């Protein structure tokens with residue numbers, strides 16, 4: 281009998297990947313994904329703990345689901361309610377206590393055991409006080425117990441590395457995802473081949489510190505550069521990306537991969553967090569602002585068309601006006617075409633949360649606004665500099681309007697084009713006609729060459745202008 285499964289995903293791309301894998305694990309049990317919780321036999325909240333706002337959402341969503349569960353019970357059916365992901369890992373016991381109507385609480389490393397958990401819930405027949413809490417870090421890597429991914433899209437995620445050993449003083453990830461683990465290269469290549477056969481053209485390799493990848497290869501351990509070279513040889517894979525990388529783990533071989541492989545897209549997400557050495561040290565990032573600058577120079581030398589995106593935190597404990605000015609400086613000098621920026625959010629159990637020198641909320645807000653203004657201006661300038669150039673666009677689906685297709689440029693800019701033909705999965709060379717703050721529109725050209733080697737930004741991605749907040 282077919283049963284409805286609703287999964288709601290919060291947080292990072294790895295959670296998106298995990299949600300898809302949970303659906304794969306549950307498919308043999310007859311669960312089919314649906315778009316809303318109302319008629320669902322099972323609901324999974326795949327949660328994120330990174331900032332306070334993200335984890336608060338979970339408890340309000342649970343209140344809503346409780347009412348749906350109760351009305352289903354009143355109607356003679358039931359709903360299994362599961363909380364997965366990083367809030368489950370960090371606050372599992374609290375969830376069991378505060379929300380006893382939740383049937384299963386499971387951490388990110390245990391979801392291959394979902395079928396067994398569901399069987400146990402069925403045996404307990406929904407009796408409260410019988411909640412399952414599965415937040416150990418099991419000795420067996422879950423990847424060895426997951427089915428091959430089912431249906432795939434044109435652009436897909438593939439987890440190659442998980443966990444983090446870096447312990448930045450603001451961050452919960454080392455606690456919620458556990459120690460660094462790299463999947464063996466052969467398993468990744470096999471998964472990538474399968475994805476390519478089912479229509480994937482672009483693969484984004486995922487890891488919390490993806491360039492710390494050191495997986496077992498044919499001839500000893502492979503780094504990320506080596507892995508990307510092997511992936512570039514797979515028929516059908518036309519674009520490769522990776523995220524999130526750490527400045528400390530960019531090695532010569534990875535830089536050489538950017539130089540040598542046209543499949544490796546010229547947009548690198550390289551979080552820097554702050555431009556102040558004092559703050560970078562307090563964050564335990566393990567590099568200085570100048571280390572970051574030098575790294576950017578080496579990467580751009582290897583791949584002149586390379587554009588950068590980044591993450592920033594403002595108002596880290598002890599951050600002065602001078603420290604913040606150093607961040608603004610770094611952004612001015614480097615030029616980012618896209619960025620995420622956040623107010624520091626103290627997280628339970630992390631060292632920075634216990635620092636007595638917390639920055640007042642209104643100062644955080646003011647700094648965030650100033651930083652986002654600059655990043656937005658840089659992003660807009662970059663988008664505008666694309667007008668009149670040709671960019672290869674991977675078509676991913678139909679646009680919002682009839683007769684329109686939508687895809688992504690090498691720089692992940694959404695691009696729309698008017699055309700009736702279904703071009704999903706093809707890379708079209710488009711002349712960019714118009715830039716909006718977050719997207720572009722283009723028209724088809726007869727030209728065959730993917731001429732984005734010179735990215736078309738006229739150098740603006742390296743000047744003061746190019747990013748977003």
Ligand code: SAH
Pocket residue numbers: 330331450451452453488489524525526551553591592593622623624625626627
């Ligand atoms: N592994 C990645 C980051 C993962 S978290 C890396 O090392 O860069 C994504 C982003 O969330 C971080 O880059 C950081 O900018 C932000 N972030 C993490 N913890 C935060 C906190 N406590 N408060 C505010 N922002 C935070």
Ligand code: SF4
Pocket residue numbers: 444445446447448451452453454488489526
């Ligand atoms: Fe968090 Fe730092 Fe690890 Fe990134 S490198 S996941 S910010 S601890």
Ligand code: F3S
Pocket residue numbers: 290291292293294295327328329330365366452453456457488
């Ligand atoms: Fe959030 Fe966990 Fe990802 S805390 S950002 S879902 S690793």
